[in-house]
Amino acid sequence: MNIKINENYKNLGKNYLFAEIANRVKKYTSEHPDKKIVRLGIGDVTLPLTKSVTEAMTKAVEEMGVKETFRGYALENGYDFLRSAITKHYARFGAAIADDEVFVSDGAKCDAGNLTEIFGDNPVLISDPVYPVYLDSNIMAGRKISFIAATEENGFLPTPEGIKETGAIIYLCSPNNPTGAVYDRRGLKEWVDFALTSGSLIVFDSAYEAYIHGDYPHTIFEIDGARECAVEICSFSKTAGFTGTRCSWTIVPKELKAGGVSINDMWRRRQTTKFNGVPYIVQRGAEAAISDKGYAECLELVDFYMGNAAVISNALKEKGIFFTGGTSSPYIWMRCPNGQSSWDFFDTLLNEIQVVGTPGAGFGKNGEGYFRLTSFGSREDTVEAVERLKTIL
Ligand code: MLT
Numbered sequence: 001m002n003i004k005i006n007e008n009y010k011n012l013g014k015n016y017l018f019a020e021i022a023n024r025v026k027k028y029t030s031e032h033p034d035k036k037i038v039r040l041g042i043g044d045v046t047l048p049l050t051k052s053v054t055e056a057m058t059k060a061v062e063e064m065g066v067k068e069t070f071r072g073y074a075l076e077n078g079y080d081f082l083r084s085a086i087t088k089h090y091a092r093f094g095a096a097i098a099d100d101e102v103f104v105s106d107g108a109k110c111d112a113g114n115l116t117e118i119f120g121d122n123p124v125l126i127s128d129p130v131y132p133v134y135l136d137s138n139i140m141a142g143r144k145i146s147f148i149a150a151t152e153e154n155g156f157l158p159t160p161e162g163i164k165e166t167g168a169i170i171y172l173c174s175p176n177n178p179t180g181a182v183y184d185r186r187g188l189k190e191w192v193d194f195a196l197t198s199g200s201l202i203v204f205d206s207a208y209e210a211y212i213h214g215d216y217p218h219t220i221f222e223i224d225g226a227r228e229c230a231v232e233i234c235s236f237s238k239t240a241g242f243t244g245t246r247c248s249w250t251i252v253p254k255e256l257k258a259g260g261v262s263i264n265d266m267w268r269r270r271q272t273t274k275f276n277g278v279p280y281i282v283q284r285g286a287e288a289a290i291s292d293k294g295y296a297e298c299l300e301l302v303d304f305y306m307g308n309a310a311v312i313s314n315a316l317k318e319k320g321i322f323f324t325g326g327t328s329s330p331y332i333w334m335r336c337p338n339g340q341s342s343w344d345f346f347d348t349l350l351n352e353i354q355v356v357g358t359p360g361a362g363f364g365k366n367g368e369g370y371f372r373l374t375s376f377g378s379r380e381d382t383v384e385a386v387e388r389l390k391t392i393l
Contacts, residue, residue, distance in 0.1 A: 008142040017132045017362040018042045024346075025356055032354075038385040040312075040373045041356040043177070043330060045241045046381075047304060049285065050297035053240060056288035060281040074277030077268060078104025078249070082283045086249055089290045095221035101253055101264060103271055104286075106246040106278050108207050108235035112171075113137035114274075115203060115231070115250070118266045120259075122201075123168040127158055129178055129363030129370070131205065134171040143169075149366055156181035156324060156333070160194035170195060172220075173205040175212060178363045178372040179333045180325020182216045188223045195229035201256070201263075202230040207248075210239040210302050212328045219251075227253040231263070238330065238376075240289035240298045247278050247286040305330050308375035308382040315386045319393040332373045333360070337393055345371050353388035 015023065021041050029037060049057075063069035077083070083102040090097040105111050112133045124138045128147040138145050146165060148158040156179035172191060174183040183191075195202050204220040212218055219234075220226045232251040236242035256263035278286075288294045309326035316323045316334055323334035336345040342359030349355045360370030375382065 006140065006142075008140050011139050012136055016136065017358070020362070021346075021356065021358060025350065028350055035354045037350075037354045037356060038377070038381045038388070039356045040375075040377055040382070040385050041358050043238065043374045043376050044243050045238065045301075045305075045376050046378050047241055047301050049241050049245065050289065050294060050301065052288040052291060052294035052297055053285040056294075057281050057285040060284035064281065071280045074280055074283065076272045076275055076277045078102060078278065079280070079283050082287045085287045085290050089295075090219060090221065090251075092295075093218040093222055095219050097221065097251055098254070101251055103250045103252060103267060104278055104283065105248050105250060105271070105275065108205065108233045108237070108248040108250075109133050111233050111248060111250045112203065112205065113140075114270065115233075115267075116141045116143070116169075118263070118270055119169060119201075123165045125163065125165060125168050125170045125200075127171070127173075127176075128365055129360060129367035130171065131173055131177045132363060134203070134205075135364070138169075147364065147366075150176070150179060150181070151366055152322075157183055157187055159187070159190050163194065163198075166198045166200065168198065168200040170200050170202045171205070172202055173207070174216075175208040175325075175329040177205075177208065177329075178325075178331055178358065178360065178367065180327070180329030180331045182212060182214075182328045184215075185217055185223065188217055188220060189225075192220070192223045192225045192229060196225050200229065201258070202226070204230050204232045205234075206232055207235045207238055208329055209234065210298060211306070211330055213306070214328060216328060221251065221253075227255045229256075231256070231267075236286050236289055239302070240286070240294075241301060242282075242286070242289075245282055245285065247282050304379075305375045308377060308379060311379075311382050311386055312373055312375060315390055315393075319390065321393060326375065330375045332375065334371050334373065336360075336369055336371050339369070342368055342371055348392065349389075353392055355385045355388055 083099040086102045087097045124143045124145045127150045150156040209218040235248035252264040313326045326332045342361035346359045358372040360367030
């Protein structure tokens with residue numbers, strides 16, 4: 001063919017992190033069909049949708065089968081009922097968001113990746129380690145990326161101190177994937193102040209906010225000034241078990257302006273052009289998930305997963321292994337024993353005890369020597385994995 005390709009793709013690693021892990025596990029299982037694998041790798045939920053959600057979806061399915069209530073294309077940015085339910089969810093945390101600042105979508109991952117499209121060639125600041133989508137999508141866009149070190153020394157909560165960039169796009173995720181670290185109000189305020197003085201934009205990922213235990217901000221919009229410098233991505237995946245159902249949202253405050261243009265208008269233009277909306281049935285389920293009754297049910301799911309996190313944490317404590325997370329996050333971020341590299345530890349676990357986790361190095365250079373375990377498994381699998389782990393730690 002004689003076409004030009006996006007050369008930036010050549011700068012990506014061969015596979016997306018979780019695809020690479022899936023490939024390795026598939027190879028192992030095909031070579032060892034008799035071995036039972038326990039998967040604590042990708043953060044995929046295992047509990048079913050809640051009663052409120054399935055009831056709302058069932059009703060919506062019935063509506064779709066009746067001429068008078070049937071619906072065709074969904075509204076690109078979400079039905080009014082869901083946008084309004086999301087603003088009410090923000091009111092739980094004292095954050096005032098207008099309905100037309102809510103953009104419903106089919107995944108926080110998609111939005112994180114797609115957002116790169118509406119910005120020009122700005123410097124990008126990404127903490128390391130980090131959820132790989134921020135990095136890979138900016139590599140695809142050919143941006144200049146600088147890393148902000150998240151280390152044991154700073155409690156995996158880097159501050160803007162010493163950062164020289166201006167007009168940057170800054171990615172923050174709290175509670176953090178993969179480390180489980182959570183910014184308090186003071187920590188987030190420092191970032192907001194930095195963004196305001198440096199003319200930067202924060203892309204805040206709050207996908208794990210439902211896991212917060214304690215007095216931490218659930219949204220960046222709890223912080224004064226955030227409306228002038230931040231967009232927020234959140235999701236029903238981890239809160240309501242929607243990883244397969246697909247529904248998320250992005251908040252784009254109307255105050256945000258760059259180059260004389262409203263970012264809210266730009267994102268609307270982008271989404272209405274390239275996206276046809278989340279199915280009505282799914283949006284009805286999402287609405288139910290964050291109703292008072294539905295949200296209480298979601299928090300029961302969260303409690304269950306946090307019970308798994310306690311099972312993992314207790315075993316690591318018993319073995320004297322350093323770890324973070326597991327208190328306001330479904331992830332446990334542990335140091336690999338005996339100075340092993342992340343991928344060596346991955347191989348040890350897969351080959352010797354058939355437990356799958358996620359190598360820290362897959363989340364960035366500073367993740368080397370660490371390993372992530374998810375608490376999204378069943379209780380049975382989590383206990384089984386921990387028993388196996390104890391035999392080699
Ligand atoms: C993870 O394991 O980090 C997440 O499940 C990936 C995602 O949410 O896309």
